[in-house]
Amino acid sequence: MKILIVGAGATGGAFGARLLQAGRDVTFLVRKRRAEVLRSEGLRFRDPEGEHQHHVNAITAVDGTYDLVVVAVKAPALPAIIEQIRPAVHEKTLILPLLNGMRHIDQLAAAYPGQAIGGIVKIVGTIDGSGAVVQKTSMSAMTIGALDGRELPADVQGVFDVPGVSLAVVDDVLARLWEKWAFIASAGVVTCLFRGEVGDIIAAGGEALVLQAIAEAESVAAAAGHPVAEESHAQGVELLTAPGSPFTSSLYRDLQHGDPQEAEHILGDLAARAAAYGVPTPLLDATVVQLRTHERARVRQLQPSGL
Secondary structure, eight states: OEEEEEOOSHHHHHHHHHHHHTTOEEEEEOOHHHHHHHHHHOEEEEETTEEEEEOOEEESSOOSOEEEEEEOSOGGGHHHHHHHTGGGEEEEEEEEEOOSSSHHHHHHHHHSTTTBEEEEEEEEEEEOTTSOEEEEEEEEEEEEEETTSOOOOHHHHHHTOSTTOEEEEOSOHHHHHHHHHHHHHHHHHHHHHHTSOHHHHHHTTOHHHHHHHHHHHHHHHHHTTOOOOHHHHHHHHHHHSOTTOOOOOHHHHHHHHTOOOOHIIIIIHHHHHHHHHTOOOHHHHHHHHHHHHHHHHHHHHHSOOOO
């Protein structure tokens, strides 16, 4: 099976490295600068067990068709990627996006009807200063499934059944996607609205507001027909109310570092769906306005000033 991974960042790079280690036929579609690094130095991957270096095929434009396209980019890049991968997609190609939220599912389903499948990953990773992909903990899990409830082809199921990846193939991946979205949206609201780590927010007396943020996100999921399971709810509450916890959301970290944000994809889209369902979400709405205000100011500062 020919596999195209779009993006070789923390997620695409880490799971791509596992596939390469298992002998899978993998090509990376990346930007020019990243391609130059991968061609000259290979894909350097480090996890708690050691470091590995892989020779990779890195391209900047699609060079043919593929059987599986894995999309592992930030949400703002997705519209361009949808068009960029067209030459890679034949009638039986499946597309596996590894993004948060649900907007990407709608976008890919519209562009490639019946060819997108659902995927969720759990990994703590980054790209270090040297360009190496670093998996910080032993956690490396992936959940995949067909969006229409059908069984995935056996060869697709087997692609990620490799050492170093805890794989689950499920028939309710839509529900799983909504559960993850509800959690990351709650975490984004809590940490971006109050601008801090969970432990500091709880110490400042914010527990009731944290619980309200969780309730808002989960109410939207329920209105969409995908109520969050009690076990997932309990895990979310525990993580977002733990005294002394240094936990922050990826949205907040991107905000701090000035990196591209997924605020519209994760929070803006959820707020829009809440409004459509008639679900009140005042904390979510306030956070969306705050992040949009921040983004407008950031863009204005980047513009050259008049003489």
